[in-house]
Amino acid sequence: MSISSFLTKKFLKSLFFPAHNRGGALPKKLVKLLKNPPGYWDLPELPEIGSPLSKSGLIANSQRDFSEKFGAKRCFFGVNGASGLIQSAVIAMANPGETILMPRNVHISVIKICAMQNIKPIFFDLEFSHETGHYKPITKIWLDNVFKKLDFDNNKIVGVILVSPSYHGYAGDLEPLIDICHQKKLPVLVDEAHGSYFFFCKNLNLPKPALSSNADLVVNSLHKSLNGLTQTAILWYKGNLINEINLIKSINLLQTTSPSSLLLSSCEESLKDWQNKKSLSKYQKRILEAKKIYKKLIQKNIPLIETQDPLKIVLNTSKAGIDGFTADNFFYRNGLIAELPEMMTLTFCLGFANQKDFLNLFEKLWDKLLLNSKKSKSLEVLQSPFELVQAPEIEIGIAWRSETRSIPFSQSLNKISGDIICPYPPGIPLIVPGEKIDIDRFNWINNQSLCNKNLVNFNIRVL
Numbered sequence: 001m002s003i004s005s006f007l008t009k010k011f012l013k014s015l016f017f018p019a020h021n022r023g024g025a026l027p028k029k030l031v032k033l034l035k036n037p038p039g040y041w042d043l044p045e046l047p048e049i050g051s052p053l054s055k056s057g058l059i060a061n062s063q064r065d066f067s068e069k070f071g072a073k074r075c076f077f078g079v080n081g082a083s084g085l086i087q088s089a090v091i092a093m094a095n096p097g098e099t100i101l102m103p104r105n106v107h108i109s110v111i112k113i114c115a116m117q118n119i120k121p122i123f124f125d126l127e128f129s130h131e132t133g134h135y136k137p138i139t140k141i142w143l144d145n146v147f148k149k150l151d152f153d154n155n156k157i158v159g160v161i162l163v164s165p166s167y168h169g170y171a172g173d174l175e176p177l178i179d180i181c182h183q184k185k186l187p188v189l190v191d192e193a194h195g196s197y198f199f200f201c202k203n204l205n206l207p208k209p210a211l212s213s214n215a216d217l218v219v220n221s222l223h224k225s226l227n228g229l230t231q232t233a234i235l236w237y238k239g240n241l242i243n244e245i246n247l248i249k250s251i252n253l254l255q256t257t258s259p260s261s262l263l264l265s266s267c268e269e270s271l272k273d274w275q276n277k278k279s280l281s282k283y284q285k286r287i288l289e290a291k292k293i294y295k296k297l298i299q300k301n302i303p304l305i306e307t308q309d310p311l312k313i314v315l316n317t318s319k320a321g322i323d324g325f326t327a328d329n330f331f332y333r334n335g336l337i338a339e340l341p342e343m344m345t346l347t348f349c350l351g352f353a354n355q356k357d358f359l360n361l362f363e364k365l366w367d368k369l370l371l372n373s374k375k376s377k378s379l380e381v382l383q384s385p386f387e388l389v390q391a392p393e394i395e396i397g398i399a400w401r402s403e404t405r406s407i408p409f410s411q412s413l414n415k416i417s418g419d420i421i422c423p424y425p426p427g428i429p430l431i432v433p434g435e436k437i438d439i440d441r442f443n444w445i446n447n448q449s450l451c452n453k454n455l456v457n458f459n460i461r462v463l
């Protein structure tokens with residue numbers, strides 16, 4: 001079968017990204033555009049359109065309008081996912097050899113750019129839940145303790161990255177965290193890939209958006225948490241701690257010379273759609289419906305985990321003695337496609353289309369799964385093996401460029417990794433180049449791979 005034939009395959013219910021749910025919630029203007037003769041709209045960077053870095057043209061005007069409306073100094077559309085803009089933000093923040101403080105649940109795009117640019121990550125651990133296997137949101141006390149452990153004299157720490165909300169939708173209060181960093185004059189990049197729509201729903205008791213919480217740089221994924229096409233993203237810039245010229249140079253360095261006009265239009269329309277009163281009230285209704293779905297499932301004793309993002313339905317399959325991968329496989333075979341299987345949980349993303357039919361289908365399938373599956377597994381997720389503050393034993397850029405050999409992970413104890421081992425989704429590395437596979441980490445990665453077929457008998461490149 002060709003890719004193009006597969007793209008029109010029908011699933012009973014698709015609860016994965018992109019959040020427009022297979023076109024169900026695309027902005028009307030984009031739908032209209034796509035109804036034109038196929039490919040007609042695929043234009044190059046004509047002067048009237050420009051590019052995200054042009055001083056004039058439709059894109060520049062649009063970005064200027066959004067910056068003004070949302071209280072940013074500048075914003076930039078991106079067509080290489082949140083990944084591309086996060087990487088530009090990282091190199092705007094740090095020069096080669098400098099250090100960035102970042103949490104353990106940072107996205108793989110950050111690790112890749114650190115390896116490429118010889119930027120040194122210092123990781124801080126996060127509070128961990130044995131019940132779910134997930135990291136919890138960071139509190140001010142937690143970050144205070146991290147800062148107390150940092151050796152500012154021997155590391156040139158030039159910035160901090162925070163991830164909020166997480167893939168599952170956990171989010172805490174960002175402002176006090178950003179305050180701590182700003183007291184040290186450290187700029188903060190917030191990876192808000194999963195929280196773009198928080199901007200538009202201040203009345204719905206959702207987490208406060210990163211830009212309103214004084215972040216210096218914020219990256220939103222417009223296909224994960226607004227109704228943009230895959231690869232669309234936006235970077236917001238604010239404050240005085242990041243040099244604007246550096247930022248522009250950094251975007252320029254990683255940007256394609258041929259950004260897709262369709263994707264750029266999708267960046268614009270997904271944001272504009274939420275500024276349109278009628279569409280906004282429709283989407284807000286969807287969010288309230290999502291809250292109701294959660295409540296109803298809880299009333300039926302279905303083990304859901306509460307997060308701060310109503311659009312994520314996180315099923316704690318482990319409560320029924322079933323791992324998330326087995327559950328995912330079962331739902332997939334029955335036409336209900338989830339987003340993120342993990343050992344203890346399975347996460348569904350409701351997105352912005354109407355999901356009223358999800359409730360009955362989900363209930364029916366969950367009951368069937370409970371009846372049909374073996375529930376003998378004693379599922380236990382190991383505590384992450386990290387110190388509160390920890391840097392790789394060898395600089396990430398050096399380890400990445402070193403000569404490595406590929407060996408079975410089972411033989412890697414006490415070796416130094418030259419690899420990034422990272423299940424996707426969620427794209428959070430288990431180990432990065434330069435880190436030692438000590439016994440705790442070895443056991444932890446083995447534990448992580450118990451149910452995940454992608455991590456069974458895998459090879460790792462070691463120094």
Ligand SMILES: Cc1ncc(COP(=O)(O)O)c(C=O)c1O
Nearest residue numbers: 081082083107167191193221427
């Ligand atoms: C927290 C987080 N940040 C960034 C990204 C990258 O987003 P994109 O796929 O748009 O490049 C992801 C993708 O999974 C993510 O989960």
